Amino acid sequence: MDKVNPSYYREGIETADYIESHGMDYMQGNVIKYVTRYKMKNGLEDLKKAEWYLQRLIKKYENNYGGKE
Numbered sequence: 001m002d003k004v005n006p007s008y009y010r011e012g013i014e015t016a017d018y019i020e021s022h023g024m025d026y027m028q029g030n031v032i033k034y035v036t037r038y039k040m041k042n043g044l045e046d047l048k049k050a051e052w053y054l055q056r057l058i059k060k061y062e063n064n065y066g067g068k069e
Contacts (some may be wrong), residue, residue, distance in 0.1 A: 008040035027053045027060070 001007075015036050019029040034050035 001021050027057050031057065 010033035015033055015064040019032055021029075024032065030053040031050050034053070038044075038050070
């Protein structure tokens with residue numbers, strides 16, 4: 001097993017390639033990473049990590065835009 005780039009990172013579109021192709025920052029990339037792999041790795045723990053990063057993104061957005069689109 002490749003511990004650096006395991007198979008669950010490479011199913012379909014490789015997660016890192018998808019993140020880079022969309023110009024995502026660290027927090028956005030982590031949301032995608034954890035949601036993509038949760039079924040194959042840490043289950044609920046990964047979903048909670050994704051939620052943590054998503055909450056940070058929401059706060060950042062609200063601080064920058066006042067919650068307005």
